[in-house]
Amino acid sequence: MTKESAYRLDDQIGYLLRLASQRHATIFQSQTIEGLTPTQFSALIRISEQGKCSQNRLGRLAAMDVATIKGVADRLRQKGLVVAESDPSDKRRTLISLSPAGVALVARMQAIGHSITTETLKPLTTAEQRSLSRLLRKLA
Secondary structure: OOOOOOOOHHHOHHHHHHHHHHHHHHHHHHHOOOOOOHHHHHHHHHHHHHOOEEHHHHHHHOOOOHHHHHHHHHHHHHOOOEEEEEEOOEEEEEEEEEOHHHHHHHHHHHHHHHHHHHHHHOOOOHHHHHHHHHHHHHHO
């Protein structure tokens, strides 16, 4: 095996993405409020953007599978940040909306979210930040 063809972990995209993700998670945890996880934050923001929606739709909007979104919604409900109710047109479906406390938290967390993104991208120039975002959207 030649030196050029050797498998080097430091050159692998999955490894680099994981390191970047871990850095971002550390920054997120240092700045978030109410002990929100990134998945909980994403769900709250999607509900804020969409308004009341089914739990299933929320999962799709926040890129979470059925089991994950159920757990996230349950924890947000336990924290008093969302309200769950049966859909009047289909009792099997659960509709999720922000509670007044959830609305207030989202308003506070949006500025913090911007700060988290700024801190995560700090090592990059403005042009590099735009390029990274564009490239990650292509991969997503």
